[in-house]
Amino acid sequence: MKTSSLQLLDELKTLVQEHIQYAQDLLKESDERLNSRVSDNSWSVLECFEHLNRYGDFYIPEISRNISSSKASSVPFFKPGILGNYFAESMRPKEKLNKMKTLKSMNPINSKLNRNVIEEFIRQQQQIVELLEKARKVNLNTVKTGISISKLIRLRLGDTFRFVIYHNQRHMKQVESVLKNF
Numbered sequence: 001m002k003t004s005s006l007q008l009l010d011e012l013k014t015l016v017q018e019h020i021q022y023a024q025d026l027l028k029e030s031d032e033r034l035n036s037r038v039s040d041n042s043w044s045v046l047e048c049f050e051h052l053n054r055y056g057d058f059y060i061p062e063i064s065r066n067i068s069s070s071k072a073s074s075v076p077f078f079k080p081g082i083l084g085n086y087f088a089e090s091m092r093p094k095e096k097l098n099k100m101k102t103l104k105s106m107n108p109i110n111s112k113l114n115r116n117v118i119e120e121f122i123r124q125q126q127q128i129v130e131l132l133e134k135a136r137k138v139n140l141n142t143v144k145t146g147i148s149i150s151k152l153i154r155l156r157l158g159d160t161f162r163f164v165i166y167h168n169q170r171h172m173k174q175v176e177s178v179l180k181n182f
Contacts, residue, residue: 001085005078005140008158012165013132019168020125023049023118026175034115036182043109045178048171049117050108056124058148059164063131066157072139079141084159087147091166093173125168132161 026034026045034045043051080088135143140158147153147160155163 002077002079005074005076005158006136008078008140009132009135009161012161013129015165015169016125016128016132019165019172020122020129022172022175023122023125026118027115029179031115033179033182034118035113036178038178038181041109043174043178044113045175046113046115046117047108047111048175048178049121050111050113051102052168052171053117053120053124054108055148055164055167056121056128059145059160060124060127060131062145063157063160063164064127066143066145067131067134067138070138070143072142074137075139075141078156078158080159080162081156083153084155084163087155088159088162088166091163091170093166093170128161128164135161 029045037044037047135157138157140161141156143157144154145157145160147155147163
């Protein structure tokens, strides 16, 4: 699947802007709703956002560092890597969300949280929008980033953006489900 680099960045930017808007709308919800859970071992809305912020704490500096140090100029097409495409596609929300295990360090269950978690998410997403703009000037195929689960695996920048943003999208669906069931 070869796709236009600029078209990919535009599509991802649109998703991020939708996530920002949704998060801003959630700031109007009561603390009770934001902290409610469907079951004892499920996440609340705020725990979903805390989980995403923890990933943002890793990926935003990682992406920024690798874009800044890149000398490779942009190319018209992005071609996903085998592993990167697998990771990105596994994060895309399906009709019925399949449960996935998360790393212990990324699991926010039973954290004491407030709506600042959503404000932090919005701030991080604004940084991602800026990074998507900077990425227009680099090669999405040759710029590589590390991943949170292993220092040995490096993904193409285009795949890393896809993974992070699809992961956010997946948890936006989870948030919708939590609110619908409360």
